[in-house]
Amino acid sequence: MTKQSIFGRISQLAKANINAMLDSAEDPKLMLDQMVRDYTASIADAESAIAETIGNLRLLEDDYREDVEAAKEWGGKALAASRKADELRSAGNATDADKFDNLAKVALGRQLQSEKEAKTAEPQIASQTQVVDQLKNGLNAMKTKLGQLASKRDELIARSKSAAAQAQVMDAVKSIDLMDPTSEVSRFEDKIRREEAKVRGASELAASSLDAQFESLEDLGELTEVDARLAALKSGQAAAIDQ
Structure with missing residues (x-):
């Protein structure tokens, strides 16, 4: 089962109208039993798929934080190298000063790369976060619907037993x-x-x-x-x- 099919079932089942489905059923109790089984299986599949999606989001967030932290560190290294170059140049050591300026440039290049990667990840994280929120809401709706189905099934069973008991009493009354x-x-x-x-x-x-x-x-x-x-x-x- 692919993620897309699971997500589609989440949306479809969460929006299902129980009463409309029961109206078209020949045996509502049997249909409810089957629906409870289907919902339970779908919820299990959805939870697994959503957990994987959340895991991927957390990896993106981890990479984003690493890129931000790396950009900060490379910026600090570039600043330190630039200051060292200024000190050496003030002391008349132009050769070593140029080396540290070059190191500062390398650090700045690494900083820019990390910042670029972090910026690229931002919209992906935002989009994935929105998807996860929607999936969580859909899953909660499914769990709520499952509770409604279970209650409806129990109600129908109770009503069926009550009707059978009343019919038995009526038969007994007729016999005497x-x-x-x-x-x-x-x-x-x-x-x-x-x-x-x-x-x-x-x-x-x-x-x-x-x-x-x-x-x-x-x-x-x-x-x-x-x-x-x-x-x-x-x-x-x-x-x-x-x-």
Whole structure:
């Protein structure tokens, strides 16, 4: 994978609209799982590429500081050589004075070269710094998006489990519907009602038999009374005849 492709994926993934992608998915949970895996892999690739880019920037910065420091040192050497030449020339030693002036020129040439290299590196460092900042921002956006994806996936899983639990409860409620004549509860209720009716019928039958017995006793009492009166009547008549 080249840096350009990694950087392009950083930009594309960081700008991805999660909701729009989910709307077109047949199974959002499966898609989110895949997206989380893709994002995690892309973040790892991006971190490696960005680390290399930052490393290159730091090398440029190191070279720049070395060039600046070298230019400063060569400038100091040129100044020292020039002063030494002036001292020798004042002392009447023109030959040695010329040698130190030549050394000063060499040092100045080295100073100019170092300054040129430092100046050339400045725009490269500025451009590379801007690129690194953009990549860091893109990487942070990807990590934020990854957190959103993980949260969305967990939310969907929770909602799916809740829906499944509700469906299970509804199925259970339907299976014990007391108003359903085909349900087991209704069948048991009907059986119990029949048993209760049978007991009531037996009770009524027992009560009816007892009433009949009491009615027989009443009839027997009336017959006995009739016989007694008849006997008394006969006894009264016999006494009247005797008189």
